[in-house]
Amino acid sequence: MVSKITSGFEKASKANRAAYIPFIMGGFPNKGTFVSLLKTLDDGGADIIEVGIPFSDPLADGPTIQKAGQIALEQGANLVNIIQTLREEDLPLRAPLVLMSYWNPILRMGIEKFGSETKASNVSGVIIPDLPPEEAGQWIEIAETYGIDTIFMVAPTTTATRLESIVNLSKGFVYVVSMTGVTGSSLVVGQELLDTIANVKRISSLPVAVGFGVSNPDQAASLSKVADGVIVGSALIKKCLESPDGMAAIKAVSDLSLGIVERLGKSQAAGHA
Numbered sequence: 001m002v003s004k005i006t007s008g009f010e011k012a013s014k015a016n017r018a019a020y021i022p023f024i025m026g027g028f029p030n031k032g033t034f035v036s037l038l039k040t041l042d043d044g045g046a047d048i049i050e051v052g053i054p055f056s057d058p059l060a061d062g063p064t065i066q067k068a069g070q071i072a073l074e075q076g077a078n079l080v081n082i083i084q085t086l087r088e089e090d091l092p093l094r095a096p097l098v099l100m101s102y103w104n105p106i107l108r109m110g111i112e113k114f115g116s117e118t119k120a121s122n123v124s125g126v127i128i129p130d131l132p133p134e135e136a137g138q139w140i141e142i143a144e145t146y147g148i149d150t151i152f153m154v155a156p157t158t159t160a161t162r163l164e165s166i167v168n169l170s171k172g173f174v175y176v177v178s179m180t181g182v183t184g185s186s187l188v189v190g191q192e193l194l195d196t197i198a199n200v201k202r203i204s205s206l207p208v209a210v211g212f213g214v215s216n217p218d219q220a221a222s223l224s225k226v227a228d229g230v231i232v233g234s235a236l237i238k239k240c241l242e243s244p245d246g247m248a249a250i251k252a253v254s255d256l257s258l259g260i261v262e263r264l265g266k267s268q269a270a271g272h273a
Contacts, residue, residue, distance in 0.1 A: 004096035004124040005149050005172035008047040009207040009228055017264040018224035019047035021209055022257060023100070023233030025068040026051045027077025027085075033246035034072075035089050040254050045261040046095040050127070050231065051086070053079045053101035059130060064234040067241065079105040079114075087121040096124035098151065098172070103131045106139075115142040125149035125172045133169050140169065153177050154200055156193075164203060173207040173229060176200055178214070189222040197226045221263035232260060 002010075012019035022041045027034050041049055054069035054077050061069065079101060086097065099118060106114045106128065118126065126148055131139065133152055143150045149172030154163055156177065167174055176197055193210075201208045210223050211231025220230045236253050243249035 003147070003149050003172055005048055005098070006207070008096055009173065012047045012229070012264075016266050017261075018220075018227055018266070019207070019209065019229035020045055020257070020261050020264055021048045021050055021098075021211070021229050021231040022046050022236055022253075023050040023052060023065075023211070023231060024236060024253075025065065025072050026053055026082035027072035027075055028054070028068045028237070029071055029240060029246065029249065030075050031077070031085060033240075033249060035085065035091070036246065036250055037240075037253060038091060038093065040250050041257060042093045042095050044254050044257040046257070047229070048098060048125075049093070049095045050098045050100055050233070051082065052233075053082060053099060053105055055102045055105060057104075058102065062234060064237050064241065068237045079109055080117075083117050083121045083123070086123065087117075091122075093122075097122065098125040098127060098149075099123050100127040100129070103128055111139055111142055115139075115146045115148060118148060119146040123148065125151050127151045127153070127175060129153060133166050136169070143171075149173075151175050156196055163200065167200070167204045167206070170204070170206055173209050174200055174204050175231070176208055176210040176227070178210050178212045178223075189219050194223075194226045197223070201226070201228070217259045217263040220260045224264045224266065230260070230264060232257075 009019050024037050054072040058066055058069055140150055151172050152166045152170045153175045154166055178193055197208060197210055207228035209229030209231055210227045214220055214230055214232045215235040223230050239252035239256055240249040243252050
């Protein structure tokens with residue numbers, strides 16, 4: 001059976017463009033606005049939506065996403081009630097959902113329960129940035145039982161041997177981290193990064209998406225020349241943080257998303273090296 005995530009990439013490919021994968025923090029800036037942002041991103045052309053789980057020690061996150069996570073935590077958001085929100089709210093989303101959570105909240109919830117609850121909430125995939133593939137065996141078995149794709153990350157420093165192992169274990173897509181560092185860092189779309197993406201694509205039978213630092217339509221256009229998908233997170237969160245209220249945040253996120261989606265066409269992107 002083809003996963004919903006695979007179908008999301010196939011839909012984008014048929015439209016001759018890279019998939020748009022926005023990231024938003026669960027429960028940020030509050031529950032109501034979070035739900036509205038999910039619907040806005042879905043209506044705005046998202047092919048897959050990544051939902052972050054706020055955590056007190058987010059090692060891979062830069063200051064923008066850390067701040068969003070802190071605000072969500074102060075609002076009482078956590079893994080359990082974010083999953084509950086996804087299940088209980090009226091969310092007829094077209095785009096499949098991917099949860100990004102650190103391992104500690106999952107352990108606290110219980111690995112088996114996490115698998116069953118995410119499945120019940122129509123979550124199609126999971127990214128766990130601090131779970132090494134070599135230690136992921138138990139989770140991978142549970143994920144496969146519930147039909148959840150486990151998406152692993154590839155860094156610029158990943159060795160050839162480890163790259164092959166990560167690609168073989170990944171389901172849904174392979175996440176290429178654009179740089180060494182944290183989310184929201186300044187991204188330069190140079191030939192080295194494009195070559196890295198192309199190299200992963202040569203090895204992987206899965207779609208390859210790139211994230212970390214993608215902040216504007218020009219960067220998205222350049223990456224879409226090679227990548228199957230483009231992940232945008234900190235730039236969307238920043239729009240929310242800069243907005244005076246929830247309605248303004250929704251409008252700002254919608255405008256940026258539409259601008260990015262317009263630039264993801266493969267033929268159009270070729271003219272924006």
